Amino acid sequence: MNKKRIIVTIIILSASIFTGIFVYKNYSVNTSSGEIVISKKSNYDASEEIKKALNLLNSNKKADFITNVDTSSNIVALSFEGLSDKDTMNKIIHMLDEHGIKATFFIPGIKAAEDPSIVKMIQKGGHDIGSGTLSWTKNMDKLSSKDLVTDFCRSNKILKSITGKDPVLLKCNSTVYNDNILTAAYASGNKYVVNSNHYLSYQSFKNYDQAYGYVKNLEKGTIISIKLEGVLDSTEYGEKRAEEKPAIDKQAGINEGKNKEEKEVAITQIVEWILKSIDEQNKTVVKVSDFSSAQKYNKPQKIKNVSNNKYSKSNISNNNQVEKNTLGNKEENKEANNETNKETNNDIDSINFKELIEKNNKKQAPVVSEFYTTEKSLAYTFRGLSNEASLDKVLDTLEKLNAKGTFFVTKEEILKYPDRINKILSKGHEIGNGGITTNLTLLNKSTEEICKEIYEVDKLLKEKGITTNAYMAGYGYVDPQIQEALSAITSIPSLKNYELFTYTKAPIVNKYKGMSAEDIVSDYFNINSYVSLRKGEIVYFRLDSNLFKNEDAIANIIELVTKNYVQNGYINKYNEKLKSYDLAQKPLGYSVVTLDNLQKTIETSSQFGRYNIISNPIPMKERTYEEALGMMKTNYIGNEYIDLSDFSEEEKLSIDKSGTIDTKGENVIFFSFDDWGGDPVINEILDVLNKHNVKATFFVISKYADINSGISNANPNLLRTIALNGNDIGSHNYNHELLGVDRKELEVSLIKSYNVMDSVIGDLDSLRPYFRPPTLLLRKEGLAAVYESGYKYTISGNITTHDYERNSAQDIVDYIKDGLVKNKGNVIVMHMNDQAYYTAEALDIFLTNNEKGLYGEKYKIAKLSDYLEK
Incomplete structure (x- = not known):
């Protein structure tokens, strides 16, 4: 009997303990009224988190501040505020994926709780999720610390319950980030608060040209915030010049009276235009969290150690810069680099590059992304010789099309692939100076280091009987140090005619991985934007990309582009029956030539060629x-x-x-x-x-x-x-x-x-x-x-x-x-x-x-x- 009583007692105690744990986890007990009141806890109950956060307030520790960064890297961060319906969000996630872009979504807790499946879809897409406070309330700087903690903790709890992760990022709506906000954010578990002065809504642009101009005027290191619901308020136009802002909502051609469905269509169009503009302007998109290592609160700093942080090219998935950092495999590169590093260059050591830079007095070489020319020609440029099969296919295609290109080669390639370079030259193409450093590390080098790289590769080329006046930094990178370096080095007589090149078009990009040449050309050269290539344009092709299994892919792209946008172009033909326009082709007859050809062909009274844009035109005389x-x-x-x-x-x-x-x-x-x-x-x-x-x-x-x-x-x-x-x-x-x-x-x-x-x-x-x-x-x-x-x-x-x-x-x-x-x-x-x-x-x-x-x-x-x- 005693044994049975013991067993019964154990069972009762176990049940009591289990019941206590269950009640503790799922119910709250309130005795403040003098009576015991038990109520069921929500899955999103944050009472414990709020209690802990209120205790942490006394530490006076503050969240760090993330805003635009001062950087020479051509980077921006893309964030979204709020949530739209599931179909619209799916379209936006799909567009981001097509462009190889990862963004940050600031989601209000209540919105997340209404449809957790949308939040999970965003997370599955590899995007960051930050807290948009509990209900995206404005002017939160006016709230007490307790109210702020309550709001932040409740939102964090909801988002963590859905995603399984604590949201470290916080963004408030139309709020001044005072010490109260920063202290409450840190106590609530938000390590960073995010600020932006570039906002867009579904009303921001009338057309693609406006979006393109907006993106063009953005400073490097800008955070772009896209509101998925509502319009911009007076605090969200920022302090930039008018031409740097999106169109004012009332002028955008979309009435506030638009219904919900029309607004959803409009916001997806805005996102599409922005992504396309970023694509065409060769900007790299990083996550907002990546800016955290580059600055401190109210002390934006230039990004340091680019090669070792998240801005390293190997860690950026960008639609205009393919993912492969190095030429060939790692072992090949390591071996080649060891060989090249053993070399000494007394000639380089004898040149005082610091003195050249000082005498240059901060002048910057212009960037040539296209030529100002009336010659009926344009240029194809290439990088990457490691894939010989792809190179051979391209050379055969260029020969068939009677086209000549410029191949930028690096120091490593000059030493490693002399036969391939000779093959390029034998076909009548040009070799350009591709420098030494090809990844984003180049953007963190000093002006002197860049000068040395340009000079060293030029010297190697001349030793092989190759002369060029064309330099392309990395994969078309441009920044003030590179421009200053090239300007300084042109004081050396043998390099006086050097020019810095990038490009206007680059169709070999991440989002096209595994796609056919036909689909790539159709998408990249969208007929609504491009009826043909233009005189003087520079189109860049990455030959050693690992985007395609088929070694014919890049050659096929080149052939389609040449036939449809160089030899011919498009025009719209009126269809009386349908009262609309059909697409038709017209012969264009442009030719593809080397950069050297376009560089040297100067316009005269009897021939087309290069000319200069006049910087100070003479205005007309005004009248009364x-x-x-x-x-x-x-x-x-x-x-x-x-x-x-x-x-x-x-x-x-x-x-x-x-x-x-x-x-x-x-x-x-x-x-x-x-x-x-x-x-x-x-x-x-x-x-x-x-x-x-x-x-x-x-x-x-x-x-x-x-x-x-x-x-x-x-x-x-x-x-x-x-x-x-x-x-x-x-x-x-x-x-x-x-x-x-x-x-x-x-x-x-x-x-x-x-x-x-x-x-x-x-x-x-x-x-x-x-x-x-x-x-x-x-x-x-x-x-x-x-x-x-x-x-x-x-x-x-x-x-x-x-x-x-x-x-x-x-x-x-x-x-x-x-x-x-x-x-x-x-x-x-x-x-x-x-x-x-x-x-x-x-x-x-x-x-x-x-x-x-x-x-x-x-x-x-x-x-x-x-x-x-x-």
Whole structure:
């Protein structure tokens, strides 16, 4: 019996202990009211964590502060705030994965608890998850320490319960990070608080060009924060200059009244544009947590020991820099490096590089990512000789395409692969100076060390009878030390013509691992952005990438790019039946040449080639408002269909409506082309004009010729080509602003438009103070602003062809023929945009017919400056 009692007692005690543990873990006991109150605990109960955190407050230890870093590395961090619906989040995670980017998501605890599966999906994608406080409350700096700890601990508990990890990062909404915040954060388990001054929302950009310009203006080491819900508030526009901010929400073209589904579509578009812009501008994206080792609270510091920290290339998965750091395998590299390190170089030791750098006085060599040239050529550049099979395939393909490239080689490759270098040279290609250090360690070297690397490789090449004036740092890296080093070293006579190269396009990137050449080219050269490659562009191919199992892959990419974007280009062809456009090709006929060819071919009066952008263009002389009103009567060449409703009755009687020019009885036609387009359509128009030995007038949306516009396809080379062919060039405004927009905005655009074009073609007799109103819309104050800004003539014209929506070239020809006025100067409005498929063909037919006298008396073909004051 005693034994049974003992067993029963043990069972009762065990049950009591188990019950006590279960109650302790799952229920809370409150006796503050004088009664025992037992309530069920939540899985997210943080009462114990809060209690511990409140005790830690007395330690006065503070969380570290993470914000933008001061660095020469071309890095940014990408973070997201809040949560959207599961489908939208899935799309965003998929896009990040495609670009090989890992981001940081700051998630409010309550949002996480509502749908833990989304949080797990983010975590599974390899992204960091930080606390966005419990409910993303604003102005938390006004809360007490106890309230802050309660909020932070509850959010942390939820996130840890879902992810299994303590969130060390904390980001507060529109909050000043005072000592209270930092102390409470540390006590709650958040080691770092994160601050950003670059915010985006679903309303931030109207189009890709705005996103591209925004990313271009970001400083290195910036944290970009994307709000997944809501719009920006007044604290989130930052203190940067206006042109460095995203578009103000109210101006973004998306109404706040958009429904939830439309907003979700908009935010995915914003993310897509940002990722693409980062991709094209060769920026490396790191996690926010990676910035922690680079700075201390209120003391941002330059990143040190790049090769040993998280910014090392081997630890960065970036869509523009493939993951393989070294050439060949590690053992091969180790052996090669040992051999090269044994060498001594008395010649290098005899040069005082410090003195060269001091005499250079901090000057920086310009970076050449594309050439300012009118030559119908562009360049392919290559790095990586370790994969001989891939190299051979590429050399065979280049030979088949009659293309020549520039292969940048390193010191290691010069010593290790002399036969491969000789093979490249034997095919007529060029060898460039690829330096010694190829990974991101280069960005942490001193100016003197970089000078020595450039000089040493140049010397090795010269010893083998190879001369070059081209240097590419690493995988196209650029920073002030590299620029300063190259500038300093050009004081050595044998290196005086050296230039620093990077690239505009690099289609061999991480996100394309294992994909076919067709899919890569289709995705990278998205037809909505690129109708062709441009004159002077530099396209870079990494040959030793381990992204492809098929050794034909890179050669196949090169062949597709050459055939579709160099030898030919794309244009949109109007489909009358569908009231839309079909994609079609036009011959382009560009060639691929070595960098040396483009470097040495200088533009002269008789040949196309390199030219310089003018740094201080001469502006037009501005006029008074009274002078402008007088010019409306004499210097506006109108159109009979123009709305003149805001002009007085007297002004309506005096203003021109004929749209023709007084040519003293001569039958003259002035062909004019509006807007802007790619190389295929504009070159075709120029070819037709040259075939018939006639000139025309081009009214340009000048932002597309502005190298500082921030758009991805700015093309000053095409503008200069138009000018060199002897044509007149006038303005169609900077951004195609209508004459009915805000007057101050209009004046800025009018003046900027002329100045930009003057910087490209101001040294040629081509730029005219002529203006074509966008869409031909006329408003009195807008027209006055044109003349006040310094323009002499505003020209609408008498025949508007609508050539961009015609079914055939003959349709355009017939329309022109039917609208001609005898004994006057007919001003024909045509277009040079990427929808003007039939324009050049129609021009050719009309000019041929005119030469045959099919329209009666032959019309003289002239440009506007032949009859108007220049």
